[in-house]
Amino acid sequence: MAFQGKKLINDPNDVVTEFIEGLVETYPGLQYLDGFPEVKVVLRADVSSAAYDKVAIISGGGSGHEPAHAGYVGEGMLTAAICGDVFASPPVDSILAGIRAVTGSMGCLLIVKNYTGDRLNFGLAAEQAKSEGYKVETVIVGDDCALPPPRGIAGRRGLAGTILVHKVAGAAAAAGLSLADVAAEAKCASEMVGTMGVALSVCTLPGQVTSDRLGPGKMELGLGIHGEPGAAMADIQPVDVVVSHVLNQILSPETNYVPITRGNRVVLMINGLGATPIMELMIASGKAVPKLQLEHGLAVDRVYTGSFMTSLDMAGFSISIMKADETILQRLDAATKAPYWPVGVDGNHPPAKIPVPMPPSRSTKSDEVKSV
Structure with a gap:
């Protein structure tokens, strides 16, 4: 209703x-x-x-x-x-x-x-x-x-x-x-860039009624940013499965949407569509990077995660993958005063994040305590 x-x-x-x-x-x-x-x-x-x-x-x-x-x-x-x-x-x-x-x-x-x-x-x-x-x-x-x-x-x-x-x-x-x-x-x-989105809800225009096009337990794949219907509807899956599907679609050699092949360098953008918590966007990023590295053989040079181009209050995200070279990385890293371009993403992305070692305990030994 x-x-x-x-x-x-x-x-x-x-x-x-x-x-x-x-x-x-x-x-x-x-x-x-x-x-x-x-x-x-x-x-x-x-x-x-x-x-x-x-x-x-x-x-x-x-x-x-x-x-x-x-x-x-x-x-x-x-x-x-x-x-x-x-x-x-x-x-x-x-x-x-x-x-x-x-x-x-x-x-x-x-x-x-x-x-x-x-x-x-x-x-x-x-x-x-x-x-x-x-x-x-x-x-x-x-x-x-x-x-x-x-x-x-x-x-x-x-x-x-x-x-x-x-x-x-x-x-x-x-x-x-x-x-x-x-x-x-x-x-x-x-x-050099390809994008595909997935949504859990349809956006609501100001002053309009909320559409119930997506029923409970359903998600839409390949939708636009204006609430228009997606390419397919499916049961909601774990984000691992969703991310794999979207990456495979963007990088498919059959459709040849983007000129990206194994061994290339890429940048990744996980874009919230307006009502997706940062937590869920970060989970998607954390799953997308190793899939790009291990399954698609790509070097991920930059990762941008946040809400960059939304669809009002739509729940969901899109993934963009851009083929990168030194010139594109230089342009992406260049300083800007645009308020919504993310800061702190202008350095090389390591192949694997190694945890920082746990510092040793600083408790004082009893025999070092001097009596008066």
Whole structure:
């Protein structure tokens, strides 16, 4: 039986506006564009198009995936994020306003998830910006590994792997590379990453009823980030089994989603979908790393675990695997002020964690006690 979802909100129509207000109050380096709330653009407070001398990195899409994408605005990552309504592509006028606000002489790169509305609106905005004299390049990210060929009507969907592409592009831009070179690195990164998700519940849109599509004891495999149905439904299994299935799907040589083979170096992202406890995400990471090493013959160089691209209050996680080389690792490790990029993951991952030896007891021997 469907029931009204519980949310700590005000008017359901104002959730995106009020989210952005809270975000910019929390992080001094973020600001919204004049014209807010009609134009929902979050940008670096220290950047103005007139003086900006690096390639601007712009992304965005529907809201409901927080912290994506506005939480990744900051030096070394995104220059601006365009926020649509919940699960709705941002309008052309907002995207164009964001391009004008942060794009200087070096031009801008648009990083767009592979959804029809996003591709259409960002594409129209890019063409308009070019007609105004701006240099604009676009990279489409479709990292989904759930849909078998022909991979759906619109092709592979853009999922959490997009965040890794943001980081690579943002670091390349911060290093002073040209627009063509930044776009080339972002495109290469987008082709090196694959993602697949699993969910235990369907998300609830603000002000809407909760769907009961998933019955008790069931989970969904290969779903998108908008609550759309997955590729398959199955009985809930131990996370060991789920992780093995997802890794096998992403790395399957038959589907050839990503160019990863035995002996390659990879980075791993375990991404919570909004209502998954850190404990469960860490369990998944702890099981995924040895499986990648022992069963797939891969060297795991970095592990990112947390909620990076959510689906409102969905319970579940996605796994992203990206083929790594020294350039990609350098970009991922580069400093950034984006508030939701994880800190403390910028060192080489050891092949095996060895426990620290237990320190010896410091109890004093009785014969060392001197009598007065």
